[in-house]
Amino acid sequence: MLKINKEKLVMQSVCGEISHPRARSYRFDTEGQSHMVPGTGGITYNVKVGDYASGWKGDHVEPGVSIQLSDALKNSGLNCMACVGNEAKVISGEAKGKKGVVTGFHGGIEHTLIHFDDETLDKLAIGDKIQIKSVGNGLEIENYEDIKTYNLDPALFEKMGIKQLEDGSLQVDVVTEVPARLMGSGIGSPAFRGDYDIQTADPEDYKKFGLDKLRLGDIVLLRDCDTTYSRGYLKGAVTIGVVIHSDCIIGGHGPGVSTLLTCKESKIKGNQNPKANIANYLELK
Template sequence: MKTNKEKLVKISVCGEITHPKTNAPRITTEGKIKFLPGTGGITYNVQLGDKACGFVADHVEPGVSIANSDSRSNDGLNILASVGNEAKVITGDAKGEKGYVTGKHGGIEHVLVYFPQETLEKLNIGDKIQIKAWGTGLEIEGCPDIKVYNTDPELLEKMNIKVLDDQTLEVPVVTKIPAHLMGSGIGAITSHRGDYDIMTADKEAYERAKIGDLRFGDIVLLEDCDNSYGRGYLKGAVSIGVIVHSDCVITGHGPGVTTLLTCQKPKIKGVIDPKANIGYYLGIL
């Protein structure tokens, strides 16, 4: 697989570790009121590779959540950072420690970063994390119909993707998600940032798509989902994404998916592989 990575600009972006936001109260799909941990902060026991469903939490973000208080700077962080980019702590007790971008969370507009457990213990809210942003504008040579978003070029090369003779991609995925299960985030004007959620309220569909087995970092295929210029339904379209945040108790929400690849035609095929997870590709798991 050849790409235009040599022509892409690698540029610094930076964000601060955010304070957790209160999600309380939440009204569940059963009509119950709950107070739960949610977005932001440093999550010490929720990490890349852990199951994305089952925590007593709502939209919890694994590892470290970063953002900027200035909206324009935060736009730059959220748009330019890509999954798999190298991240480095530049202030505080963990200065110099390195990790990786694992996703983007829309609505709250956070970039999510993995660091090893020993680094998490040294980090503090407000510490600055600098990222070598690289991937915006990435293209796969010979596949003009397929768009690449939010993906570090070197991560793309590690994803065991095969380019077939008919300009189709064969991509390892842990499961395939039907379009009718995609919820919050539908209608977003761009897929260059953020995510959208897999809905979990229907128990039969939940089990059929094996949503309960999903882990942070898993690669999934979204059927009939067009993420080319925003997020919506299109018969025959295919998108590939990564699981970035946990399940949620409110209607229309669930594990979050950040877009990596999309095509308005059925030119992306998923091959089931239980180890299709960025944690393995990045040498973390």
């Protein structure tokens, strides 16, 4: 059985406010066509973790609730310290006391994404404060020092059913594998925050790897992608991540993936499982 250092991890409170949706101008697709569609931020009532990531009339749509802070330094603390699977609690407004779960981090806009049930969503309002019990930073797997973990609550790690194989590698259930050539926006950015987009501009490859069927919350394997410190191509490297936002209109973008585990060598193997989704692991409704 894999051992992790969960008893050594520090739990701290971080807090954010529900952000307002943003719209700067039209969004242009790869054919030069303009679109005015919903994008990031706010409370999204009908797009949730577990739903399809593609097919929405939107761009970079964030499921559930998007939070941030106006102070960039404090917001950086929120983005860096919270982890997928952390408990989130509403501490102001009509929904005060209701609990949810952190589901991902959106780079560029620097949002932290939270899942709440329908009853809670209906009571929430823009500006409501949400506090998170952040724990997971510093998570290590015993005897696997070269496999780094980011953004991962230890309780979620234990629910993912990760196995040690006879050759010493780790096996992780994933919905699909994505080749490095399809990875776009996020290259060069720090691996411990934000996300890394799967490009959608090549419909043949997008369908070939089953990406048109991806769901928000799916666990995926990024082949030849090193996200140990920053994001980029490295032959043999493997990254395991979670799909955190919808597909996109803009070139170089697509469903976003936040890193959970990564290794510079091929010490992580994927086991295809269509149910490998955090909605199942965390029993989200």
